[in-house]
Amino acid sequence: MPPAAATNLGYTPPDGGWGWAVVFGAFISIGYASAFPKSLAVYFKEIQEYFSVSYSEIAWVPSVMLACMYGGGPVSSILVNRYGSRPVVLLGGLMVGAAMVLASYGTSIIQLYVYVGLIGGFGLAFNLQPALTIIGTYFQVRRPLANGLAMTGSPVILLILAPLNQFLFDSFGWRGSFLILGSIGLNCCVAGALMRPVGKSIQPKPKTEPPECDAAVAEKAEAVDTTEQSASLQTEKGKSQSRSQSCVHRFIDLSLFTHRGFLIYLIGNVVMYFGIFAPVVFLTPYAKHQGIDEYSAALLLSIYSLADIFVRPATGFIGNSKWIRPRIQYFFSFAILYSGVCHLLCPLASGYVGLVVYAVFSGLAFGMVSALLFEVLMDLVGAHRFSSAVGLVTIMECGPVLLGPPISGALVDISGEYNYMYYACGLFMLVPGIFLFIMHYYNYKKLDEEQRQSVAVEMKTSEETVKLQIGPDDKTAHEADR
Amino acid sequence: MFCSRIVLQCDIMAASLAQLIEEGWGDYTMQQEEGEKIPCEKAALGEDRGIIIMSPSWTQLLFQILLLLVCCRHINTKTSGATPSPLAPVPTVARSVVLKGESQNETIEVLNPIKLELECTWTGDQDKLPNITVYWMKDENEIENSRLTVQLENEPYNLKREFSIEKEENLGTYSCVFENVSKINFILAAPQIGDVREKPIVSYVGDYVVMTCKMEESKPKPSSWNWYKKNGTDEEQIFPAEEPRYKIKNEDEKTKLVVHNLTEADSGLYYCGAVYAIATTKSPVKLKVITYWEPLKPFLAILAEVIVLVAIILLCEKSQSKKDGATGNETNADQTYTLTEGENKDQEGNSSVRQRKV
Numbered sequence: 001m002p003p004a005a006a007t008n009l010g011y012t013p014p015d016g017g018w019g020w021a022v023v024f025g026a027f028i029s030i031g032y033a034s035a036f037p038k039s040l041a042v043y044f045k046e047i048q049e050y051f052s053v054s055y056s057e058i059a060w061v062p063s064v065m066l067a068c069m070y071g072g073g074p075v076s077s078i079l080v081n082r083y084g085s086r087p088v089v090l091l092g093g094l095m096v097g098a099a100m101v102l103a104s105y106g107t108s109i110i111q112l113y114v115y116v117g118l119i120g121g122f123g124l125a126f127n128l129q130p131a132l133t134i135i136g137t138y139f140q141v142r143r144p145l146a147n148g149l150a151m152t153g154s155p156v157i158l159l160i161l162a163p164l165n166q167f168l169f170d171s172f173g174w175r176g177s178f179l180i181l182g183s184i185g186l187n188c189c190v191a192g193a194l195m196r197p198v199g200k201s202i203q204p205k206p207k208t209e210p211p212e213c214d215a216a217v218a219e220k221a222e223a224v225d226t227t228e229q230s231a232s233l234q235t236e237k238g239k240s241q242s243r244s245q246s247c248v249h250r251f252i253d254l255s256l257f258t259h260r261g262f263l264i265y266l267i268g269n270v271v272m273y274f275g276i277f278a279p280v281v282f283l284t285p286y287a288k289h290q291g292i293d294e295y296s297a298a299l300l301l302s303i304y305s306l307a308d309i310f311v312r313p314a315t316g317f318i319g320n321s322k323w324i325r326p327r328i329q330y331f332f333s334f335a336i337l338y339s340g341v342c343h344l345l346c347p348l349a350s351g352y353v354g355l356v357v358y359a360v361f362s363g364l365a366f367g368m369v370s371a372l373l374f375e376v377l378m379d380l381v382g383a384h385r386f387s388s389a390v391g392l393v394t395i396m397e398c399g400p401v402l403l404g405p406p407i408s409g410a411l412v413d414i415s416g417e418y419n420y421m422y423y424a425c426g427l428f429m430l431v432p433g434i435f436l437f438i439m440h441y442y443n444y445k446k447l448d449e450e451q452r453q454s455v456a457v458e459m460k461t462s463e464e465t466v467k468l469q470i471g472p473d474d475k476t477a478h479e480a481d482r
Numbered sequence: 483m484f485c486s487r488i489v490l491q492c493d494i495m496a497a498s499l500a501q502l503i504e505e506g507w508g509d510y511t512m513q514q515e516e517g518e519k520i521p522c523e524k525a526a527l528g529e530d531r532g533i534i535i536m537s538p539s540w541t542q543l544l545f546q547i548l549l550l551l552v553c554c555r556h557i558n559t560k561t562s563g564a565t566p567s568p569l570a571p572v573p574t575v576a577r578s579v580v581l582k583g584e585s586q587n588e589t590i591e592v593l594n595p596i597k598l599e600l601e602c603t604w605t606g607d608q609d610k611l612p613n614i615t616v617y618w619m620k621d622e623n624e625i626e627n628s629r630l631t632v633q634l635e636n637e638p639y640n641l642k643r644e645f646s647i648e649k650e651e652n653l654g655t656y657s658c659v660f661e662n663v664s665k666i667n668f669i670l671a672a673p674q675i676g677d678v679r680e681k682p683i684v685s686y687v688g689d690y691v692v693m694t695c696k697m698e699e700s701k702p703k704p705s706s707w708n709w710y711k712k713n714g715t716d717e718e719q720i721f722p723a724e725e726p727r728y729k730i731k732n733e734d735e736k737t738k739l740v741v742h743n744l745t746e747a748d749s750g751l752y753y754c755g756a757v758y759a760i761a762t763t764k765s766p767v768k769l770k771v772i773t774y775w776e777p778l779k780p781f782l783a784i785l786a787e788v789i790v791l792v793a794i795i796l797l798c799e800k801s802q803s804k805k806d807g808a809t810g811n812e813t814n815a816d817q818t819y820t821l822t823e824g825e826n827k828d829q830e831g832n833s834s835v836r837q838r839k840v
Contacts, residue, residue, distance in 0.1 A: 046683070049692045049738070173684030176777030183784035190788055193795040 011199060012140075018196060019138035023146050025194030029089055029131035031153025032096075032188055033069065033124040037062045039161040040116075043174045050174070051109045063402060064113050068121025069128065070398040076129035077391025078252050085130035085137075089192030092126025093185065095119055100182030104175045116178075127188050129390055130195070132374050136383030137198045144325065147375040148316015154370065155308040253388035260446070261380035262389060264439040266396055268432040269373075272336055273400035275428025276369070278408035278421065279343050279362060280304060286418045292352055300359045307363025308370075315371040327444070328379055332372045333436035339365035340430030347419040572597050572646075579666050580638075581605070587667045593702055594759040595648040602641045602658035602666050616641050619657040619665075650761040672758045673701040675765035682768035685744055693767045695754035696736040704756035707737035710764070712751040717764075744771045 013019075040062055048058045079088045099120035106112050131150065139146040168177035256262045283304065287297035315335075318324055324331050342362045349358045374390065381389045411421045578601040579588050590598070616639075617629040632639060641658050647670060659665040676698045685691035697704060709730055710717040720739070722728045729740040737754055749771045755762040 049694055052692070170681050171684070172772075172777045173686070175686060175689070176684070176772075176774075179777045179781050180784070183781045183788070186785060186788045190791045190795070193792045196799055 013138055014198065015139050015141045019146065021194050022134055022138050022196070023150050025089075025191035026131035026135055026150040027153035028157070028191040029092075029127040029153070029188055030150055031155075031157030032185070032191075033128040033131075034154035035158035035161050036096075036120075036124065036185075037065045037069070038158060039165050042162075042165045042169050043177065046169070046174050047109075047112070053109050057109060061112055061116055064117025065121040065124070067398055067402055068118055069124045070394045070401055072122045072125030073129060073391035073394030074252055074388075075122070075391075076125045077387045079126070080130050080133055080387045081252065084197050085134040086192055086195045086197060088126050088130045089195055090189050092123045092130075093188030093190075093192055095123030095126065096185035096188060097123075097182045099123055100178045100185055104178035104182065123185070123188075125394075127191075129387065129394070131191070132390055133383075133387040134195050134198075136378050136386050140383075142320060143378065144319035144328065144372075144375050145313070145316040147378070148313050148319065148371040151316075151371045151373070152309060152312040155305045155312070155367075159305055159309070252391060253385050254392075256381065256385060256389055256392060259381060261443055262377075264436065264443060265377055265380055266393060268333075268336070268436040268439070269393065270396055270400055271435075272369075272429055272432040273397050274404045274407070275343070275425035276339075276366070276404070277401065278405050279346070279425050280366065281405050282408065282412065282418060282421065283359065287352075287355055289418060290351075290355070292355070296352060300355055303356060304359045304363040304366075307360050308367040311364045311367035312371040315368045316375075319372060319375060328372070329376055329440040329444070330437065332369075332376045333433050333440060335365065335368035335372060336429050336436065337433030339369055340426045340428075340433055342426070343422050343429065344426030346422045346426075572648075574599060574644075576601065577668065578603065579668075581660075581664055581666050584663065585665055585667070587669060589669045589671070591673050591701070592647055592653060592670050592758075592760050593672065597644060598647050598670070599642060599644045600656060600658070600668055602660075603638050604641070604660045604664060605638045614639075614661045616658065616660050618643055619659060621654045647760065653761055672761045672763045673697065673704075673756065674763055675754070675756060676701075678765055679767065682770040684770050684772060687744055687746060687771060687773050689744055690740060690742045691744060691769060691771075693739045693741075693752060693754070693769065694736060695756075695765055695767065697756055699735065702758075703734045704758055704763075706757045707732045708755040708757060708762065709737070709739045710753040710755060712753065717753055741769075746771050746773075 044055070044058045044061075048055060076088060076092075079091075099115045102119070103112055103115040106115060132147075135146050135150055136143065165177065165181075168180055172180065280301075283300055284297045287300055288294065319328055319331055339362065342358065342365050346358050346362070349355050377389055377393065378386050408421045408425065411424055412418055415421075572595055574597040576599040577588065577590060579586065580603040592598075613631055613633060615629060615631050618625045618641075628643070639660075641660075643658075645652070645656065647653065653670045653672065656668045656670065657665045675695060677696065683691060683693060695707070707730070709720040709728075711720055712718075720728050720730070722730050727742050729742075731738040731740070739752065739754070741748060749769055752767045752769060753764040754767060755764045
């Protein structure tokens with residue numbers, strides 16, 4: 001394993017036991033956060049008629065929600081760094097529940113933007129980040145598998161929420177459904193209750209300290225939240241630098257922007273996110289455009305989801321194997337490349353059978369990318385800095401996530417054909433895939449070099465200390481001899 | 483419509499006729515729609531028709547005068563704008579179908595009153611009977627005096643009939659039947675509203691609801707929209723002027739009915755009607771009004787479940803940590819020891835023996 005991943009957590013993660021309950025809690029949290037914005041589409045038509053607004057105005061509701069969910073990343077990271085995962089997820093669950101209950105009494109579309117979009121979005125952000133972070137604290141050896149299992153929550157919960165929303169809408173109309181969705185959202189609090197902090201005696205220092213930014217106090221904090229690079233070399237450097245930055249570091253680790261692996265991941269992901277969601281959003285319209293009837297087109301989406309559900313734990317398992325784990329970044333780059341190739345080949349798919357094949361392969365691709373998405377980030381920055389890292393990454397991804405589908409939609413509208421959109425999405429994934437491959441090859445080489453250097457320095461210093469110890473003993477021995 | 487154009491012409495022609503009269507061509511009595519009388523009396527006749535002896539150069543004017551007489555006479559009678567008189571020319575539409583096989587359906591969209599000429603072509607049968615009986619049916623009832631016995635001579639037989647489609651009762655299914663076996667059905671109907679919502683719209687007591695109906699873009703737009711509520715077996719039309727609770731917003735191809743201050747009695751079946759000259763096509767919309775208590779029940783149930791689960795998990799954790807606290811204090815101490823060791827090492831830099839980090 002590259003030394004950057006040596007987490008220096010200061011303890012041995014359980015890699016099991018209560019960890020599996022935590023994985024289940026994360027499954028629910030991550031699943032709900034990912035699936036909930038997508039599943040609200042059922043209500044739009046009626047809400048649109050009720051408030052007499054246009055379709056684009058109602059489409060702002062999930063957009064605001066997604067924007068707040070991704071933009072709330074850093075806020076979530078700060079809170080997790082300070083208070084740990086559990087309180088933040090409990091707060092997130094309460095916010096989501098309250099948001100939907102308030103929305104069910106809403107009297108204007110603006111109120112829906114605020115309640116569902118703003119409050120709901122931040123609530124989901126407070127679910128997503130902590131759930132990912134806590135997996136890193138409970139698992140080390142089996143972390144890819146745990147991540148893969150937790151990420152499976154997204155398609156599974158979507159599969160449950162979609163028909164449930166339809167049923168609620170038919171029985172209770174949109175107001176009653178929002179009320180009930182509020183109570184369903186409170187189940188995230190149950191997930192939060194499961195997220196017991198690992199080893200209660202080992203608490204992150206900032207929790208027990210007074211909130212002032214004392215230099216001495218901060219130094220102690222820095223000592224515990226050490227950077228993950230070679231300890232002796234970096235800590236001294238880090239100490240002098242960090243004394244001034246200590247306050248900010250306690251909240252969010254901005255030094256990540258100087259971290260080579262983090263930057264590679266960030267650049268690759270930001271470009272990739274332009275093309276990741278559009279193909280599945282346009283799958284059904286594309287099928288109908290080819291002349292396929294509505295039910296078969298909907299079936300394509302189910303096939304896609306099933307492939308997704310199946311491949312996520314499988315990817316986690318493969319990523320855990322001893323051949324892949326040391327070079328898991330290549331596996332991730334391969335997954336992105338494979339997605340890109342899939343989308344580029346989509347226009348060649350002819351007829352329903354071709355589209356089914358495409359749905360299966362792109363479902364597999366999407367699942368692979370999703371399962372590894374946060375695992376590779378943990379691998380690069382280490383579990384300690386992961387919380388800040390994921391916050392910074394999600395706020396950077398805000399732009400591509402929101403702009404991706406509308407840009408693709410514009411491509412479809414301008415050209416009248418879906419081909420160009422698929423080519424564009426394929427390119428958006430192919431280029432980052434190749435970029436990541438090359439950059440990680442370079443990164444692994446550098447990391448190996450650094451490891452060799454740090455081992456050499458260690459050996460040198462231990463030799464010196466041994467010499468020093470032997471030196472005075474010799475003298476005394478000489479004197480004793482005399 | 484045709485006559486309204488003639489009304490205009492009446493004015494113009496009246497002016498030129500007046501000119502004629504002044505020049506000594508006689509008078510004609512004409513009564514126009516507004517009841518104005520233009521004295522036009524012809525000495526020779528004394529009735530409302532007149533014959534004038536005139537030179538060939540005036541034949542055009544004569545034709546126009548005759549036309550005027552025919553039409554202006556019609557305007558005299560009090561009629562409502564919708565129903566045309568038998569004399570008003572109605573467009574004739576012809577539809578012709580060749581029968582392939584036993585039975586066939588042809589849908590015809592009718593917007594306005596028309597004269598419909600239906601033609602059925604039958605290519606004959608293997609039985610090759612010399613005489614066959616043909617007749618017309620409307621909605622499963624044979625039309626009187628339409629039965630004919632025909633001699634078939636190795637060539638396709640054409641059956642033609644003209645129908646006057648003026649009112650809603652004239653719409654339906656017209657069929658030409660050959661030998662009680664083969665038939666072609668012509669289904670006459672006003673444009674139907676396509677997407678019908680089968681599930682009811684749900685709303686709440688005290689709230690308002692918006693019900694919409696939309697005619698597809700491809701179909702012709704109705705002249706207006708009406709809304710009806712089903713009361714027992716009747717359909718009562720809704721007039722917003724009488725009941726301010728109801729508001730109807732009409733656009734060309736869609737309509738909205740807004741009902742404020744809902745009560746449970748408002749539940750039921752509503753119909754939106756697209757009004758065409760020939761008929762009004764209706765489409766059902768179901769409304770269900772419930773109280774806030776209905777969704778509150780599942781909400782409270784799920785809330786209770788969440789509270790119970792969270793309590794169980796946290797209590798289990800507390801009791802487990804108490805157990806651990808009582809028995810496993812040493813293990814905790816070990817872990818804290820390792821942590822403090824690490825801390826000390828970092829703080830003191832390269833002190834004594836380096837410890838291997840886990």
